[in-house]
Amino acid sequence: SYLEEGESCNVSFEWIPTRPGTYTLKIKVPKVAGESNTGNNVAELVNVRVKSRGVSLNVVNVTTDIPYDSGKKNETATSAGETAVYAIEIKNIGTENDTFNVTISGKADWSINLSKNSFTLSPGEMKLFNVSVTSPPDVQNKEKAVFEIKAESTNNRKKNATVVLTTMVLADLYIEYVTVDYYLSIVNKTTTISAEIGSLSAPTKNVLVEILVDNNVVGSRSIDIGKNGNKTISIDWKVDGSVGFREIKVRVDYDNTIPEYNESNNFKKIDVIVMKEPEWWHHSWHYRRAYAIPGSLTGNVSIRGINFTMWLKELNIINKKFDENSVRVVKYYSNGTVEKEVVFNFTKDLNVNATTNASGNISWKVKGSGIKYYCIYFDVEENNWTTKSSNSSSCPPSPKKFTLYTSALEGWWSNIIEPEHNGYYSPNTNVSITIETAASADNVTVEFYKKGINTPEDIKYLTSTNSRTWTLPGDYSFSEEVNWTIKVISRDRAGYETITQDYFHIGKPDLIVEKINIPSKPYELTEVKSVVTIKCEDSGVSDVVKVMFKVIEENITQYKTISSIGKNESVDINFIWTPMKYGRHNITVKIDPENNIKDKDRGNNQKTSTVYVYGLPDINITSVYVESPVEEGEQLNVTVYFKNEGHAYAENCMIVLYANQGTLHYSETEKQSNDTIDIPNDDQVHSKELVLWENATYGNPSYHGKWIIGAKIIPDIRDLVPGNNYGSATLFVNKSEKEKPDINEITVNNIVVYPKKKGNVTVELGDNVTIIVNATDESDIWNVTLNLTYPDNSYELISLQQSYENTDLWTYEFQTTDEGTYSFYVIVVDDSYNKNENISAPAVTFLVTGDVTPPTIKDFYAKGFDKSPKLQGRQIQILLQNKQLTIKAQVIDAVGIAQVIANITYPNGYLTYVILNPEGNNWYSNNTANLSMLGLYVFNIYAIDTYGNHKVSLPKTFWVTYDVND
16 A cells, blocks of 8 residues: 555456456556656556366257157157167367266166267367167156256366256057947947057056047047057947938047147047838748948949858857748838838859858849948748748849948847736736737747746746737736736747847736816806826726715715726816805815725825815995986096995906997997906995096987996906896986087288178288187187188198187288288187087188388497597597498398398598398398598498388498597
8 A cells, every 4th residue: 555665565366257268467557646657557468368168968869769749859758668869969168178077867767878978079079979768668658757968077067068858658549440240220229339449659547438429429438558559448339219321439538638649540430320120021031131222323232142051140040941032132211111122133152052051142223312221031941931932033234332231130029019018917817918020930938037036937838820929828817916027939940039028017006196186266156177187007997996076165075987097097087066155175086985996005095185265256336326417528427336245355347337328238339438446345335437428429319318327347257146236327418509600700900801891901022911700609619720822822721829818809910921812711610519610701812912112221330449439419430540340230121131231431432332241130240341541431221122122221420540539
């Protein structure tokens, strides 16, 4: 900090370079006060080199055994037990030679190897080395290993670089095949759908495999698959009723829960055809196979190499002789019914043996669009119930290629007709056994099993008169009340055996009262229909079944019988009864009241239901009041008095008024008005006022105004005693007067023109016309109408206004708009019911002449003056030089104003004018020009109407000056 003269000291600085390169170092001593020489205050050192060390790692490529690309070179996948090889570039990014060691860290159970682990590199030099990662052979799908590769300088451990490698084991799930037992499936039969699923590269667990028919899942399995292994799954599909082409699809891991390196092979589909069960064509044929041929081609289809001996083996028929004359081809509709027997050609192969090697070819002609269905029928000679002659014929040569869909080989079958499926039968009663076979059978045996027991309780041999319908002769019954299985074994002469079974039950019938249906609101003294539903469960009753119906409160007991009732049959029985009183009633229904039938459960043979019988109102009209007499045309009201003496509140009763001048029948044609009312059953008198007529009418003169007015009240249900809900009264209507009203006088502008004309009426165009009619009548005047015809012969009907001061006067005033002759007459109507009218005649005329009256200038003035002093009592208007004035005028005319002008005379006698513009309410205005001439100005108004009549006002004056005070 302080040096004596001649002293020196050492100073040290620390510098850490941030990057390599060549630098110049400078040391500078600042100038101090009084220093005379500063040239040696700076020292520098040039070409100071800074060196560096550094390394980088970069993955440049990766190879593996499976086609997988993660998008990153340091991530890949491999098969279980296989190797992924990463090519890594190591580079010396320092500025001096250096040696780097490469090390590995990561998952211990995976194998990883370096092709080289030490590198000496000059600055900027790079080399490649490989890292091989091998997964364990038993590793599972989607397991992965992460390794860190590190390159480190041997001279400076801080100089290093790392790269992370991620290797995953991935599998590839795939579907090897999808198949069905038969590509032609039959509705309501079961076919097996199978699929083989494989897993490449790695084992996979919990693989969801789904089988779909027409995109609906019909079965699924979860499976485990080893590396490069496969598994077959199968499901049984009961074919539903949709016929035609059906799509079967198998999909694997649909939700993509299992990672794979190839997702494109996870589904596979096939098509099958479904047809309705084809009916058996003929009872003399015992075996068949169905085919479906789709498409629209026409040609000869040929099925070659059919080995009927092998077909028979499929049906467990051995060492039987194929009947070559039995071959038939039958075409079917899509609904399974026979369409026709078709022409075909059957040729035997060489060296054929009908018992051990019966083979040959079948051809027939196919045409038409869509799917065609066929069955090939055949038989053996042992089943020769009827002699079969060959039906083979020649077919067109050169068969075309068709796609055949084949069904399972099928033999004839048997159906259990009786006993009924899951039927119930009473103990010790006859149970009919009836079996029908599709083809002629040689023998049919039935075995009966109790539920849970595997040995038959009984075996019976059936008999038949036609080899197709088989029955058990005589009566056959069961005493034990258990569930039974009937097993039917049917055989033909070739030894083919078909077995079918079903279930039935032995037990007592269970007669049940299911329900008692009663109307929701039954009423006293009103017939009620009650519907009783009885049911017989488990078995039927062939005897007469008696049913009792009882209403205790009414002491009613009724019986009805039915001749029999079937198993699970429901029967409705109607009981009709009339309650004599209102209130709560108990209805009891009992089946078999004498216990004549052995019933499984008598606890449900009886049922009781409670019903409330509603009371009825009793409406009594005590009187009908109408004010009489009334004047014709007046409104007439009728008051009806009534009470409810019944057992119920009467809601929504209809009260109706009737009228007739003769005998009253209370009919629809006599109905005048109606309303609805509620009447409590309080035995009190109530009343209701209704309007009978808006205007009373006198009616037929022969009755002299006499009317019979009737009233009737109708409850919304019915009346307990219907005879007292009527009432009537007598009415007299006074006849209305029929005299015309008097037209006393008509004036036009105060000149009498009717009934006698006392002068001509002439009106100037634009003036008003006032028409006054003086009319009277004893019933008063209802209205007065003016029929006014204009000079152009158009007319108008106008209602006149009645005067407030004198009600006999009716007035109409209007302004004339057209020249010429006007004519009119008036129609006067009185205020009686008959509306009598009187018309003035002849028509009255008046003349409208052209306009000869000049306009009226009501007012005019100028505004905008700068000063308005008074001089010797007169007001002087003063305007400064070069300013404007606004001139306004109010002008009126009966016809219309054509133009309004302001005339202005200058001080030197020069005359000019300003056209004034209309601004509303008969006012006109405009501005003058700038007035520059000094002196006295004079102005007046000139107005002319549309008929050329004009008017000039008196003049007014004003002064223009340069100083208002001069």
